[in-house]
Amino acid sequence: MSSRTVLFELGVEELPAGEYCAMADALADALVTGLTNNGLAIGKSRVLATPRRLSVLITDVEESAKDTEQAVLGPPISAARNAEGEWTPAAIGFAKKQGIAPTDLHSIVTDKGERLGTIKTVKGAVSVDVLPAIVSQAVNQIPVSKRMRWGRERHEFLRPVQWLVLLYGNDTIDLSLFGLNASRTTRGHRFHGDQAVELESADAYEETLRAQHVIASVEERKALISAQVKALVSDGECAIVEDDLLNEVAGLVEWPVALRGTFDTAFLAIPRQALISSMREHQKYFHIEDQNGALLPAFITVSNIQSKNPQSVIYGNEKVIRPRLADAAFFFDTDKQTTLASKATRLEGVLFQRDLGTLADKQRRIANVAESLCSNLGADPATVNAAGMLLKADLVSDMVGEFPELQGIAGRHYALHDGETESVADAIEQHYWPKFSGDSLPLTPEAAALALADRLDTLVGIFGIGQSPTGSKDPFALRRASLAAIRILLRFAPNASIDDLLQEASASFDEGVLAPKVVETVKSYLLDRLPAHYDEQGVSVDILRSVTAVGTDSFGDIDSRSLAVTAFAGTDAAIALAAANKRVANILAKVNEPIGEVNGALLREPAEIALSDALDRSSKCLAAAVAEDDFPKALNQLALLRSDVDSFFDTVLVNSEDQAVRLNRLALLQELRAQFLKVADLAVLAR
Amino acid sequence: MSSLTFQELILELQSFWGENGCVIMQPLDLEVGAGTFHPATFLKALGPENWNSAYVQPSRRPQDGRYGENPNRLQHYYQFQVVMKPSPADFQERYLASLKRLGLDPLEHDVRFVEDNWESPTLGAWGLGWEVWLNGMEVSQFTYFQQAGGLECLPVTGEITYGIERLAMYLQDVDSVYDLVWSETPTGTIKYGDVFHQNEVEMSAYNFQHADTDHLFTHFDFCEREAQRLVALDLPLPAYEFVMKASHTFNLLDARHAIGVTERQRYILRVRTLARAAAQSYVGSRAKLGFPLADNDLAAAALAKLVEEDRS
Numbered sequence: 001m002s003s004r005t006v007l008f009e010l011g012v013e014e015l016p017a018g019e020y021c022a023m024a025d026a027l028a029d030a031l032v033t034g035l036t037n038n039g040l041a042i043g044k045s046r047v048l049a050t051p052r053r054l055s056v057l058i059t060d061v062e063e064s065a066k067d068t069e070q071a072v073l074g075p076p077i078s079a080a081r082n083a084e085g086e087w088t089p090a091a092i093g094f095a096k097k098q099g100i101a102p103t104d105l106h107s108i109v110t111d112k113g114e115r116l117g118t119i120k121t122v123k124g125a126v127s128v129d130v131l132p133a134i135v136s137q138a139v140n141q142i143p144v145s146k147r148m149r150w151g152r153e154r155h156e157f158l159r160p161v162q163w164l165v166l167l168y169g170n171d172t173i174d175l176s177l178f179g180l181n182a183s184r185t186t187r188g189h190r191f192h193g194d195q196a197v198e199l200e201s202a203d204a205y206e207e208t209l210r211a212q213h214v215i216a217s218v219e220e221r222k223a224l225i226s227a228q229v230k231a232l233v234s235d236g237e238c239a240i241v242e243d244d245l246l247n248e249v250a251g252l253v254e255w256p257v258a259l260r261g262t263f264d265t266a267f268l269a270i271p272r273q274a275l276i277s278s279m280r281e282h283q284k285y286f287h288i289e290d291q292n293g294a295l296l297p298a299f300i301t302v303s304n305i306q307s308k309n310p311q312s313v314i315y316g317n318e319k320v321i322r323p324r325l326a327d328a329a330f331f332f333d334t335d336k337q338t339t340l341a342s343k344a345t346r347l348e349g350v351l352f353q354r355d356l357g358t359l360a361d362k363q364r365r366i367a368n369v370a371e372s373l374c375s376n377l378g379a380d381p382a383t384v385n386a387a388g389m390l391l392k393a394d395l396v397s398d399m400v401g402e403f404p405e406l407q408g409i410a411g412r413h414y415a416l417h418d419g420e421t422e423s424v425a426d427a428i429e430q431h432y433w434p435k436f437s438g439d440s441l442p443l444t445p446e447a448a449a450l451a452l453a454d455r456l457d458t459l460v461g462i463f464g465i466g467q468s469p470t471g472s473k474d475p476f477a478l479r480r481a482s483l484a485a486i487r488i489l490l491r492f493a494p495n496a497s498i499d500d501l502l503q504e505a506s507a508s509f510d511e512g513v514l515a516p517k518v519v520e521t522v523k524s525y526l527l528d529r530l531p532a533h534y535d536e537q538g539v540s541v542d543i544l545r546s547v548t549a550v551g552t553d554s555f556g557d558i559d560s561r562s563l564a565v566t567a568f569a570g571t572d573a574a575i576a577l578a579a580a581n582k583r584v585a586n587i588l589a590k591v592n593e594p595i596g597e598v599n600g601a602l603l604r605e606p607a608e609i610a611l612s613d614a615l616d617r618s619s620k621c622l623a624a625a626v627a628e629d630d631f632p633k634a635l636n637q638l639a640l641l642r643s644d645v646d647s648f649f650d651t652v653l654v655n656s657e658d659q660a661v662r663l664n665r666l667a668l669l670q671e672l673r674a675q676f677l678k679v680a681d682l683a684v685l686a687r
Numbered sequence: 688m689s690s691l692t693f694q695e696l697i698l699e700l701q702s703f704w705g706e707n708g709c710v711i712m713q714p715l716d717l718e719v720g721a722g723t724f725h726p727a728t729f730l731k732a733l734g735p736e737n738w739n740s741a742y743v744q745p746s747r748r749p750q751d752g753r754y755g756e757n758p759n760r761l762q763h764y765y766q767f768q769v770v771m772k773p774s775p776a777d778f779q780e781r782y783l784a785s786l787k788r789l790g791l792d793p794l795e796h797d798v799r800f801v802e803d804n805w806e807s808p809t810l811g812a813w814g815l816g817w818e819v820w821l822n823g824m825e826v827s828q829f830t831y832f833q834q835a836g837g838l839e840c841l842p843v844t845g846e847i848t849y850g851i852e853r854l855a856m857y858l859q860d861v862d863s864v865y866d867l868v869w870s871e872t873p874t875g876t877i878k879y880g881d882v883f884h885q886n887e888v889e890m891s892a893y894n895f896q897h898a899d900t901d902h903l904f905t906h907f908d909f910c911e912r913e914a915q916r917l918v919a920l921d922l923p924l925p926a927y928e929f930v931m932k933a934s935h936t937f938n939l940l941d942a943r944h945a946i947g948v949t950e951r952q953r954y955i956l957r958v959r960t961l962a963r964a965a966a967q968s969y970v971g972s973r974a975k976l977g978f979p980l981a982d983n984d985l986a987a988a989a990l991a992k993l994v995e996e997d998r999s
Binding site: 009013095158160162243307313315317319322 | 758759771774775776779783792793794795796797798799800801802803814815817821822823824831833840841842843845857862944947950984985
């Protein structure tokens with residue numbers, strides 16, 4: 001069977017650099033699925049994408065799929081002939097519908113008994129016939145983050161669609177989408193290429209485009225950019241090529257040409273983050289460091305043309321970055337003309353949230369709460385106090401106004417400039433840490449106290465005024481704040497009482513501002529974030545439930561229990577004991593009368609005596625292990641009960657006719673359950 | 688070639704877009720923050736009627752004033768605005784041709800379309816598009832309007848906004864806007880600074896120090912009431928003028944830091960509410976005229992839709 005390459009190209013006006021790759025991948029997946037669902041054998045698929053085109057090449061797509069045989073079922077064999085052995089009307093009707101004589105029907109055995117039927121040959125799909133529908137469906141499956149319309153029609157896509165190419169080998173296939181007809185005409189590079197380029201065949205696609213100054217492969221463009229960037233730095237220099245930026249830059253060009261520019265050395269006095277921000281966020285430049293990691297006054301930009309005069313492009317880019325850096329330098333200088341302390345007074349005029357007061361109010365609350373956390377975290381109160389008064393002051397600086405991502409970093413520079421200590425400066429900078437999931441935690445206990453107080457203040461405050469996050473809307477980033485608080489607590493104050501912390505944070509608000517029960521609300525929100533926190537550590541939601549069911553005093557406690565139960569959960573003993581716990585819990589749940597203590601005199605069966613003895617023995621060791629927070633040991637202790645528990649359930653009938661004996665057995669089970677609940681509610685883990 | 692003077696650049700753009708079928712209009716005689724506020728963009732983007740236009744619009748951003756001391760920032764500058772409705776299929780190519788007309792060779796200078804989605808909270812408008820980079824510098828904004836005044840745009844208006852000072856600074860290779868050659872005259876060279884420097888100094892002083900905020904607050908309320916009243920009287924064009932006035936008054940208050948963060952949101956919402964009302968009223972007024980500038984099929988569809996909305 002012969003086969004050919006399929007090419008589909010969707011030509012568009014420039015797509016967002018952050019999205020086009022995923023779109024092309026989805027298109028390719030959907031095309032492959034479409035072809036295979038039609039029974040067509042295919043070779044390899046290759047995804048090609050540039051800002052102006054999403055393309056998929058699929059090699060060796062067979063011209064038509066093999067014919068298949070399909071059973072067509074008629075009436076049950078028992079209803080095929082009447083008593084006289086003649087065909088029944090049902091059988092005749094079925095045969096007629098199939099266009100064959102009843103004698104050509106035969107018996108087919110199915111799950112539901114023997115049926116009269118026939119085997120039909122189904123023609124295999126023909127590529128050129130099914131491709132238009134497959135492509136249309138695949139295009140519909142491209143994820144489009146924000147749909148837009150253009151012109152006067154109602155077609156929708158992420159940017160206006162300009163042209164379509166659909167080739168099967170050398171042949172075009174008719175397809176109409178977005179009001180356009182597919183052809184073999186693609187377009188070259190906007191400036192270096194031709195506006196109409198005839199493709200001879202699907203296989204010639206990549207090379208035809210290359211001749212048109214279009215590198216269609218994303219990976220190839222990325223490799224090219226990396227190599228070009230490297231070639232522009234000399235020994236002892238290092239161009240910082242981060243993946244995110246590389247991906248973005250590759251999404252802005254079809255014909256990458258890296259060029260190196262410089263800026264005035266004087267700008268190096270500005271905090272490096274501001275320089276990097278200016279270069280990376282605004283201009284998509286790669287920055288360059290020396291051997292010691294110090295920033296060099298240079299940048300690398302990637303243009304989309306092989307300029308007749310590359311100096312023009314470099315000159316232009318230098319001209320853009322200069323005023324940006326001049327702005328940053330200007331902000332940095334003017335900011336330093338007033339102290340952080342004086343900036344802090346301006347926080348009185350900046351609202352944090354209408355019901356929760358100004359940033360000055362927030363800063364005061366944070367400082368108060370952080371101070372009370374000092375003993376818990378082993379932080380120096382004097383440093384916490386000093387940093388606490390300046391914490392948010394850089395938010396009114398011009399620098400942070402222009403570069404919001406410099407919050408904290410700017411504060412650090414200004415604090416040092418004002419003669420504050422390193423530790424105060426550290427605390428100001430690091431109280432924003434962790435900035436995102438996986439970011440590093442504050443390094444000092446002082447910074448941690450402030451960071452924690454800040455998170456708790458936001459959580460208690462925002463929940464307290466009823467602005468809890470809903471669905472995907474979380475404008476105050478409470479999820480992130482919660483996860484940060486949990487991480488900071490686990491590192492710096494694992495044993496701190498969650499209730500006390502939240503109580504403390506809510507007490508710093510004026511009376512009547514927060515809704516009642518805010519502590520409970522925030523606590524349960526925090527506990528609900530645990531699965532996200534433990535996601536990567538393999539602690540399951542069920543294990544967290546089993547642990548929080550028995551106690552939620554501190555995150556350290558939850559943590560050590562969860563990790564112990566996780567390690568234990570895989571064992572045979574765990575599975576058996578989880579089932580036993582569930583059984584016991586179910587039995588106890590149905591008991592209405594009061595259950596007393598175990599009475600040794602009422603124990604009769606050997607298995608119940610043995611279980612009672614075992615519980616007595618384990619009780620002390622268990623209590624000791626729990627007191628030391630040694631939960632693995634406690635679980636090992638409990639695991640020893642397994643055989644006694646098993647034989648109890650195998651041989652003893654809890655529901656004895658003797659009421660006293662029955663209650664005594666229930667008391668025994670209650671004791672068993674109580675011992676387990678000292679660690680976790682294993683019943684939750686039962687399958 | 689010798690580079691264009693500032694006024695030649697404007698004249699070139701006007702003739703280029705005039706040749707491309709645009710009605711060349713003159714600036715709106717009210718203070719607005721951007722060319723988009725001009726009724727020839729905002730109102731014409733509404734409803735099914737066709738419209739192609741280009742014009743220079745002085746744009747006022749009180750907060751961006753720097754007393755004439757910053758080489759790039761101005762509280763009063765110019766935008767060259769192009770709107771084409773429906774947006775033509777070769778809109779990008781036409782734009783690139785306009786750059787060539789200004790003497791920019793895209794094989795020498797790196798021109799790119801970089802994602803930038805536009806949203807005007809005060810106008811209840813948004814669109815998708817790009818900022819256009821010329822050797823890394825943003826020189827234009829390119830937008831396909833999707834919504835204006837809270838109403839869906841169909842046909843879609845394509846909008847190009849040139850930052851003409853920036854473009855001119857590039858073409859003339861000067862580092863300060865005030866050094867731009869505005870015009871060569873028999874009596875000598877007139878620079879941008881000769882025309883506007885004093886204005887920047889004085890207007891910055893007014894915007895940041897002397898604007899009477901008490902009065903401005905009252906004035907905002909007045910504009911809001913007028914806009915509402917005029918909408919009720921089915922006078923969308925005067926109503927919309929008061930929306931623009933309210934918006935500028937808000938910008939002045941903002942420059943004076945007279946409005947707190949949350950209050951700010953509320954003011955924006957108030958302007959948006961007015962803009963929506965004026966937009967709806969405008970569409971209604973055009974419907975009464977039968978959408979005279981629309982293609983027949985789109986006019987009929989839009990009228991039918993309005994009738995249906997009236998019923999429900």
